[in-house]
Amino acid sequence: MKKLSLLFAVTVLALTTLACGFTFPRTSMQDSQSSNAPTPVLIPTAVNLPPAFQGDVTDMGNNLVDLYQRASPGVVSIQVLTQPGSGLGSGFVYDKEGHIVTNYHVVEGATDLEVDFPTGFKVRGTVLATDLDSDLAVIKVDAPADQLVPLPLGDSDQLQVGQPVVAIGNPFGLSGTMTLGIISAKGRTLDSMRTSGEGAFFSAGDIIQTDASINPGNSGGPLLNLRGEVIGLNRAIRTTGMTTDGEPVNSGIGFAISSNIMRRVLPVLIVEKKYDYPYLGISAMPELSLIAQEALGLKYSTGAYIVEVVPGGPADKAGLRGGTTATNMAGLSKGGDLIIAVDGRPVRVFGDLLSYLMTSKSPGETITLTIVRDNKEQEVKITLDKRS
Incomplete structure (x- = not known):
């Protein structure tokens, strides 16, 4: 999320920032990786799906076009007003009841927020529930049924390093942008956005690493496999530099919350407004x-x-x-x-x-x-x- 003042922290000649433009300094955590070693510092309704892509490279372009046409209607742009200023993020439609999934850090401190659909339809949203441990949030919108195109959750446990994935979102306010990459690693850890009673930060686990281009504004947007299934929620990037405007520069290391975390957390979060880890x-x-x-x-x-x-x-x-x-x-x-x-x-x-x-x-x-x-x-x- 892009704010008027950008905080950033540097660690081992690199920095990791939330993909909406935030970054938060972090200390040691409970149920966490110890600060004694180098650690990263931070950024469903089913639909009919074609078989997973099996063709050669020359067929992949058509497959990606088809994927975008099917998945992009379920990806939204999110504009947020907070006391310090305004910000941008992304999200995806979770169900026909009007639940939109995004990152907690996208809506943190929101005094007003707008959800923009690819058709041009715009509606105000309400933050229904948040989960600081995995950086998840659910927004509720009142939208016509034809605007709500839910994206199915895939099984992130089945992901393989090297598998092609795409990210769709709102980088730098450029809504509907799709980028292509691969799964770079699985099982990474990042800092949670919640502290314990002693002031230490918990850890978020089961994080997916990808080289699909993720930039400020991509936060909360889906990471999809070639079947069009959401296998991650884009959260943060690790970068070695900034633009002249103070924006983090993508360096091919992005992080996403796994779909199996979302599959476990979101149904409970919607009903009970909290989830206990x-x-x-x-x-x-x-x-x-x-x-x-x-x-x-x-x-x-x-x-x-x-x-x-x-x-x-x-x-x-x-x-x-x-x-x-x-x-x-x-x-x-x-x-x-x-x-x-x-x-x-x-x-x-x-x-x-x-x-x-x-x-x-x-x-x-x-x-x-x-x-x-x-x-x-x-x-x-x-x-x-x-x-x-």
Whole structure:
């Protein structure tokens, strides 16, 4: 979202900004990747679908034209008024009842908002519900049935790195813009937009990385597979520079909220106006490097190393440990547990654990973690709480 003053933060010679033009400085998080390692800093009604694209490259152009013609009627532009000024974003039609899905940061602080449809129809909208943990929002509009073209949610778990995807949205106010790219990675993590009672930021997981061009104004627009299914909601970009107007420059690294997060959250959000995410109560390294492995004295080269356990949280109650003894790496302490599996599923990096919890588990449910303590494997059962 484009605001009158643009905040930005720089990390490891790069910055990640919300794709509507915001960016928010972030600190360490709970159920998060630890600040001791480099971390990114932030930006259904079914329809008839053709088979997934199977043709050669020469046929792809026609397929993309068809995809745009079918999907673009369900993509809207969003104009927002706030106390500091105005902003732009995107969204997509979720159902025939007039629910529009976008990012929370697109509508944050809105005093008035307008939803513009591709036909030229314009209507004011009301923010029905928001989810700061995954940066989701639902807008309710009163629109004629012929204006509401719902886009179906696909299964983001089936995505493969290298798979073609397209983004449709409102970059720089250029409504109806489609860009083409591929899935660059799965299971990334970003900062949540919500803090815990202690002031630390939670993490958002199961994030899709894409090189489809995403720019300010794309926030809240859909990322689609070639079947026309929404497999992500564009949220942020990572960039190394800005335009002369202070806008972040796309560098081929964009991030989207997965459709399976939306599939789980949106129905609850519409009815109950909130969604409770499972809470473990740890801060962990995003990835275990060889240097860190050697400093920690670990025989294992993968897993989520627990840097800190939140006192009184589920992990603490189950006896999990964070690092306590200094190493030769500044800010890194050894003695913490290494999580290598959850419910029998391998945990290669912290994002694997977080994606599983966010897409498959709820507060009150029990999980089994396989951990390594003193270079010996053991299992620990933990009853999840909810984020608060």
